[in-house]
Amino acid sequence: MFQCHVCGSKQARQDFITQIFLLDDKPVIVHDIPAEICVRCGESVFDISTMEKIRRMVHGEAVPVKSVVTEVFEFAQSSQRNPANLRESAVQNL
Numbered sequence: 001m002f003q004c005h006v007c008g009s010k011q012a013r014q015d016f017i018t019q020i021f022l023l024d025d026k027p028v029i030v031h032d033i034p035a036e037i038c039v040r041c042g043e044s045v046f047d048i049s050t051m052e053k054i055r056r057m058v059h060g061e062a063v064p065v066k067s068v069v070t071e072v073f074e075f076a077q078s079s080q081r082n083p084a085n086l087r088e089s090a091v092q093n094l
């Protein structure tokens, strides 16, 4: 049964989401991932078999439908950053 790991809500809806993953520091975009979306906070979750399928796809089992050039911005200059304060990125490594 669904329980949101962010807000604890037990209500979810099924939908398809787009998510960015990091593959050896290179961002890859996966569209139309079936997921459960928390109705309260919008957190999305997909199951382990979906995660495994995504991993296999981006590691060469599937051919990308297209490539895009991505612009990268740095909010803080590296001299201002304290590595101890860095929080984990929202982007998942694969």
Ligand SMILES: [Zn+2]
Binding pocket: 004, 005, 006, 007, 008, 009, 038, 039, 040, 041, 042, 043
């Ligand atoms: Zn939630």
